Amino acid sequence: xxxxxxxxxxxxxxxxxxxxxxxxxxxxxxxxxxxxxxxxxxxxxxxxxxxxxxxxxxxxxxxxxxxxxxxxxxxxxxxxxxxxxxxxxxxxxxxxxxxxxxxxxxxxxxxxxxxxxxxxxxxxxxxxxxxxxxxxxxxxxxxxxxxxxxxxxxxxxxxxxxxxxxxxxxxxxxxxxxxxxxxxxxxxxxxxxxxxxxxxxxxxxxxxxxxxxxxxxxxxxxxxxxxxxxxxxxxxxxxxxxxxxxxxxxxxxxxxxxx
Amino acid sequence: xxxxxxxxxxxxxxxxxxxxxxxxxxxxxxxxxxxxxxxxxxxxxxxxxxxxxxxxxxxxxxxxxxxxxxxxxxxxxxxxxxxxxxxxxxxxxxxxxxxxxxxxxxxxxxxxxxxxxxxxxxxxxxxxxxxxxxxxxxxxxxxxxxxxxxxxxxxxxxxxxxxxxxxxxxxxxxxxxxxxxxxxxxxxxxxxxxxxxxxxxxxxxxxxxxxxxxxxxxxxx
Numbered sequence: 035x036x037x038x039x040x041x042x043x044x045x046x047x048x049x050x051x052x053x054x055x056x057x058x059x060x061x062x063x064x065x066x067x068x069x070x071x072x073x074x075x076x077x078x079x080x081x082x083x084x085x086x087x088x089x090x091x092x093x094x095x096x097x098x099x100x101x102x103x104x105x106x107x108x109x110x111x112x113x114x115x116x117x118x119x120x121x122x123x124x125x126x127x128x129x130x131x132x133x134x135x136x137x138x139x140x141x142x143x144x145x146x147x148x149x150x151x152x153x154x155x156x157x158x159x160x161x162x163x164x165x166x167x168x169x170x171x172x173x174x175x176x177x178x179x180x181x182x183x184x185x186x187x188x189x190x191x192x193x194x195x196x197x198x199x200x201x202x203x204x205x206x207x208x209x210x211x212x213x214x215x216x217x218x219x220x221x222x223x224x225x226x227x228x229x230x231x232x233x234x235x236x237x238x239x240x241x242x243x244x245x246x247x248x249x250x251x252x253x254x255x256x257x258x259x260x261x262x263x264x265x266x267x268x269x270x271x272x273x274x275x276x277x278x279x280x281x282x283x284x285x286x287x288x289x290x291x292x293x
Numbered sequence: 294x295x296x297x298x299x300x301x302x303x304x305x306x307x308x309x310x311x312x313x314x315x316x317x318x319x320x321x322x323x324x325x326x327x328x329x330x331x332x333x334x335x336x337x338x339x340x341x342x343x344x345x346x347x348x349x350x351x352x353x354x355x356x357x358x359x360x361x362x363x364x365x366x367x368x369x370x371x372x373x374x375x376x377x378x379x380x381x382x383x384x385x386x387x388x389x390x391x392x393x394x395x396x397x398x399x400x401x402x403x404x405x406x407x408x409x410x411x412x413x414x415x416x417x418x419x420x421x422x423x424x425x426x427x428x429x430x431x432x433x434x435x436x437x438x439x440x441x442x443x444x445x446x447x448x449x450x451x452x453x454x455x456x457x458x459x460x461x462x463x464x465x466x467x468x469x470x471x472x473x474x475x476x477x478x479x480x481x482x483x484x485x486x487x488x489x490x491x492x493x494x495x496x497x498x499x500x501x502x503x504x505x506x507x508x509x510x511x512x513x514x
Contacts, residue, residue: 108511109508109509109510109511110508110509110510110511111508111509111510112509131313132313132510132511132512132513133312133313133511134312134313134314134315134450134453134511134512135453135511136312139312140312140313143306143308144306144308144309144310144311144312145308146308146309146310146389146390146393147310147313147386147390149393150310150386150389150390
C-alpha cells in the first residue's frame with residue numbers, strides 16, 4: 035500500500051476545531067504524549083460494508099487496544115444493535131447518537147452530539163486507544179469534519195460498480211484510506227478489482243487504497259496494520275487530521291502524469 | 294458587528310446539536326398527531342414548555358450577571374418543573390452543546406466557569422443564559438430566541454416526520470406570532486426561580502416517556 039502522510043501541512047491544520055477543551059480534546063500534551071484516543075471515522079455509501087469493517091476492526095484489534103464505537107444512523111440504533119449482536123466489543127462500549135435524520139450533519143456540520151458520545155466513552159472506559167465513529171450510510175459526499183475524526187477511511191464496494199472510484203468525490207479522493215470492499219464478489223459483478231484500484235489510486239494522488247474482503251485474511255491484516263501505523267503517528271504527534279471535503283477544486287505545484 | 298448575536302441564538306444552524314431534537318414532535322407523531330394539527334401543537338408549546346424554558350433562560354442570564362454567579366436555584370427550579378426524566382436528559386444533552394459553544398467563545402468568563410459547578414449537567418435554558426451573557430444579548434432577545442427556537446425546532450422536525458410543503462412552516466410560525474409574543478412577555482415577567490411557572494403538559498410528559506422506550510428513533514425527544 036502506498037502511503038503519503040506529509041509531516042506538515044500547515045494550510046490544512048484544523049484551527050477551526052470547535053472545541054479544544056484541555057480535558058478531552060487536546061490530542062497531545064505539551065510533551066507529546068497523547069491525552070486521548072485516536073478517533074477514526076468510517077464513512078461511505080449505504081450498504082458498502084461500514085458496519086462489517088467496524089466489526090472486523092473490533093474483532094482483530096480489541097485484544098491489543100482499548101476500543102469503543104460510536105454509530106450514527108438515520109434510525110438511531112440499527113448499526114449499534116448489529117455491532118452489539120456481533121459480540122466483538124462489550125455492548126456498553128458501543129453508543130448510538132440521535133441524528134435527527136441528518137447523519138451527514140452529525141459528522142460534519144454540527145459534530146457536538148458525536149463529541150459528547152466520544153467524550154462520555156473516554157470518561158467511562160478511558161484511557162482508550164481507539165474510538166471508531168461510523169457515519170450513517172449516506173451518499174458519496176459525506177465525510178467527517180476534522181473537528182470530530184483525526185483520520186477517516188472511506189468505504190466503497192465492487193458491487194457498486196467499477197466506475198465509482200473514477201467518479202470521485204471528497205471521500206474517495208481525500209480520505210486517509212480508501213477501501214474497496216467485497217472484492218470476493220468481483221467475479222460475480224464483472225468488476226476488475228485491479229482496474230478499480232488503479233482508478234482510485236489515480237484519483238487519490240498517492241493516498242492509500244486497500245482492496246478488502248473479510249474472507250481474505252491478508253487484506254484484513256493490511257487494514258489492521260494501517261490502523262496500527264496511524265495510531266503510532268497519532269501518539270507521536272506526527273499525524274495531522276486533514277479534511278477530505280467538501281468538493282473543492284484542487285491544485286498541485288507539479289503536473290499530473292498521463293491524466 | 295453589533296446586533297448579530299441574538300440572530301445566532303435563534304438560528305437552527307448554530308452548531309450545538311439542535312437538529313437532534315424535535316421539541317416533542319416525534320413523540321406526538323408516534324401518538325397519532327397529524328400534519329394539520331401542527332399549528333395547534335405550536336400554540337400548545339408556546340403556552341406551556343416554551344414559557345418555562347424562556348423564563349428559566351432569562352433567570353439564568355440574570356444570575357450570570359451577579360457576583361458570584363450561582364445557577365443552582367434556577368437549575369433546581371427548572372429540574373423540578375421537568376418531571377419526565379427523558380426530557381431532563383434531553384435538556385442536559387442539548388445544554389452540553391450550548392456549554393461547549395460558550396466555552397469556546399469565552400472560557401474565562403465567570404458566567405461560563407460557573408456552568409461547570411452545576412451537577413450533573415446544566416439544563417439547556419441555564420446554559421443558554423450563560424451563552425447569552427457571553428454574547429451580551431438582552432433578556433428580551435434571549436427570551437425571544439428561546440421561543441423562536443421552539444417553533445423552528447418543531448417545524449424543522451416536521452419536514453422529516455410529517456413531510457409536506459416546506460413553505461407551510463413559515464406560515465405556521467408567522468401565524469403563531471401573537472402567542473410567541475405573549476410567551477416572551479410572560480417569561481420576562483418572572484422575577485425569581487421560585488416563581489418559575491410549572492407548565493408541564495401531562496400529555497407531552499407521557500409521550501416523552503413512551504418515546505424513550507422506542508427503538509428506531511430519529512430525535513432525542
